[in-house]
Amino acid sequence: MPKAMGAVKQAVPAEIGGERDVAMAGSRAAGAVASTRKILPIVEGVVLLAALLAPLLLQDYLTVFATRVIILALFALSFDLVWGYAGIMSFGQALFFGSAGYGVALLARDLDITNIFLVLPAGTLIGLAFALLLGGFLLLGRHPSSVIFVSLGTLTGSYAADRLARGWYYLGGQNGIPSIAPMSLGSYEFTEGPAFYYLVLGILVVVYLLCRFLVRSQFGLALAGLRENEQRIAFFGYKVQHLKAIIFTIGGAVAGLAGSLYAFHEGFVWPNMVGVVVSTQVVLYVLFGGSGTLIGAVIGAVIVEGVSFWLSDNYRDIWPIILGLLLLLVILFRPLGLISFVLGERERVGSFGARSKENVKEKRNAP
Amino acid sequence: MLLEAAGIRKVFGKLTALDGAALSVGENEFHGLIGPNGSGKSTLMKCIAGAEVPTTGKVSFVNTDITAFTPTERARAGMSLKFQITSVLPSLTLYDNILLALQAQSSLVDLVFSRTRGLLHDQVMTMLTQFRLADRAFEAAAALSHGQQQWLEIAMALAGKPKLLLLDEPTGGMSLEERRVTGELLQPIKQHCSLVIVEHDLDFIRDICDRLTVLDQGRVLASGTVAEIQANKAVQEIYLRRA
Numbered sequence: 001m002p003k004a005m006g007a008v009k010q011a012v013p014a015e016i017g018g019e020r021d022v023a024m025a026g027s028r029a030a031g032a033v034a035s036t037r038k039i040l041p042i043v044e045g046v047v048l049l050a051a052l053l054a055p056l057l058l059q060d061y062l063t064v065f066a067t068r069v070i071i072l073a074l075f076a077l078s079f080d081l082v083w084g085y086a087g088i089m090s091f092g093q094a095l096f097f098g099s100a101g102y103g104v105a106l107l108a109r110d111l112d113i114t115n116i117f118l119v120l121p122a123g124t125l126i127g128l129a130f131a132l133l134l135g136g137f138l139l140l141g142r143h144p145s146s147v148i149f150v151s152l153g154t155l156t157g158s159y160a161a162d163r164l165a166r167g168w169y170y171l172g173g174q175n176g177i178p179s180i181a182p183m184s185l186g187s188y189e190f191t192e193g194p195a196f197y198y199l200v201l202g203i204l205v206v207v208y209l210l211c212r213f214l215v216r217s218q219f220g221l222a223l224a225g226l227r228e229n230e231q232r233i234a235f236f237g238y239k240v241q242h243l244k245a246i247i248f249t250i251g252g253a254v255a256g257l258a259g260s261l262y263a264f265h266e267g268f269v270w271p272n273m274v275g276v277v278v279s280t281q282v283v284l285y286v287l288f289g290g291s292g293t294l295i296g297a298v299i300g301a302v303i304v305e306g307v308s309f310w311l312s313d314n315y316r317d318i319w320p321i322i323l324g325l326l327l328l329l330v331i332l333f334r335p336l337g338l339i340s341f342v343l344g345e346r347e348r349v350g351s352f353g354a355r356s357k358e359n360v361k362e363k364r365n366a367p
Numbered sequence: 368m369l370l371e372a373a374g375i376r377k378v379f380g381k382l383t384a385l386d387g388a389a390l391s392v393g394e395n396e397f398h399g400l401i402g403p404n405g406s407g408k409s410t411l412m413k414c415i416a417g418a419e420v421p422t423t424g425k426v427s428f429v430n431t432d433i434t435a436f437t438p439t440e441r442a443r444a445g446m447s448l449k450f451q452i453t454s455v456l457p458s459l460t461l462y463d464n465i466l467l468a469l470q471a472q473s474s475l476v477d478l479v480f481s482r483t484r485g486l487l488h489d490q491v492m493t494m495l496t497q498f499r500l501a502d503r504a505f506e507a508a509a510a511l512s513h514g515q516q517q518w519l520e521i522a523m524a525l526a527g528k529p530k531l532l533l534l535d536e537p538t539g540g541m542s543l544e545e546r547r548v549t550g551e552l553l554q555p556i557k558q559h560c561s562l563v564i565v566e567h568d569l570d571f572i573r574d575i576c577d578r579l580t581v582l583d584q585g586r587v588l589a590s591g592t593v594a595e596i597q598a599n600k601a602v603q604e605i606y607l608r609r610a
Binding site for chain 2: 142143214217218219221224225229231233234236237239240246345346349351352
């Protein structure tokens with residue numbers, strides 16, 4: 001090669017210096033949390049224990065409140081799957097929650113169907129179907145959709161549903177559908193109280209375990225790739241739009257399940273339930289608790305609801321301002337949520353799939 | 368020809384980055400793409416890889432017109448890209464990075480029930496061994512040196528057994544020793560894969576490539592064997608002009 005060609009090299013260093021800094025910053029961050037202690041199962045255990053004991057320790061009216069919170073935690077899981085695990089900003093998660101609520105309310109009102117084995121699957125299916133429709137439209141383009149497009153699309157969906165419910169006489173208009181008959185199993189009726197609480201808790205635990213199975217599978221690994229660098233995994237040959245639509249639909253199903261439980265627990269549904277306010281609320285739960293960890297979503301729902309409840313009792317006029325400031329502080333200073341106080345980055349990302357034996361052996365041999 | 372790009376024009380607003388550039392690459396050929404800064408090398412790579420759509424022109428790959436293919440479709444057709452800026456997934460382990468690349472075309476059921484981890488384990492370890500990273504398999508990728516991240520990235524790009532690998536500045540930021548090793552690591556893949564490589568290190572290019580294409584101001588200045596290009600007056604001219 002002609003010697004002068006070497007001059008071209010000089011253009012390189014500045015750029016490389018930058019890259020190297022980024023790489024080194026990355027390794028520092030990883031080094032700081034390299035500990036292999038398993039915090040997550042402990043947190044999960046503590047939360048479960050507290051949830052199991054709650055009705056025994058709380059007064060009756062607080063058990064009713066706790067039931068509502070557990071249902072909202074289930075709802076939070078649905079948003080966490082979509083945003084925390086797949087990086088899809090859904091500002092309309094209440095659409096699936098509320099439409100399922102309305103759906104089961106209509107089943108109870110018009111068809112007298114309140115059997116738990118019919119209404120809960122029905123609500124789940126309604127959430128799933130709406131999410132499949134909206135997700136298909138927003139996510140399944142030939143090229144990946146932008147975050148703005150998806151968040152505005154979901155927001156619009158939720159807003160439109162709210163307006164529609166308010167104006168539609170069949171759905172009860174502004175007042176919604178009051179006095180929904182209780183959910184039943186044979187002659188037993190689920191009314192507010194410990195039985196309903198433990199039912200909801202049981203459902204939350206089952207859904208939680210299913211979600212955990214999913215996000216720790218190789219599908220979860222693909223999702224991790226998706227949220228870290230969508231373009232990169234598209235270049236591997238992943239159909240990123242399909243991955244997103246699948247997780248969005250699953251999220252819709254979980255929201256639908258939560259919405260149908262909520263409708264029966266409260267005994268009425270009203271337009272807010274499909275609207276923007278509830279959609280935003282679930283975003284706050286997850287950001288507050290810690291997105292990208294399932295337990296973070298649960299903790300977020302419990303704490304946000306618990307603190308609002310306490311604040312509204314004690315600071316009747318200004319409590320929304322206090323709550324807003326609290327949320328703002330957490331999001332400013334702990335962008336990974338409250339869970340990041342106890343959980344390191346490595347464990348938050350987690351591991352995927354059951355390790356085979358050779359796999360573990362190699363891990364042990366590694367320095 | 369495995370890859371045939373012809374008449375590629377790419378306009379960004381008022382800037383014409385490519386003005387009728389062309390590139391052809393045969394099977395099992397290592398092809399270097401060189402030229403001064405701003406000559407359009409990276410843009411041409413992006414047009415071939417699907418990261419940019421050419422304003423006009425045609426890209427065919429294995430006798431199929433892929434000009435309008437999305438990156439996913441190109442990957443599934445057997446084309447792979449290593450980005451200029453390393454884009455390994457820093458918080459995942461090396462093992463998971465490779466597995467993520469390997470399982471891109473696995474079925475949903477295999478993914479959900481994590482069958483891929485068992486099925487692809489040997490392949491993951493083979494790739495890591497080949498790229499001298501096996502002893503760090505279960506560390507986070509962020510902990511690797513810059514050079515090692517580049518190797519991991521090349522390993523990931525090769526995981527899907529592509530017919531063509533596009534490497535955008537694979538030795539950027541590497542020490543001399545790392546560059547030498549990179550060359551060694553790339554040699555064996557010639558048996559099953561062609562390479563298009565954009566690189567500032569011309570010694571590296573000369574050592575590894577069979578043919579070169581020189582771009583200048585968005586056009587092809589010369590294309591031929593390494594010896595032909597070295598003897599080319601026009602090529603010497605543009606490099607001297609900027610020296």
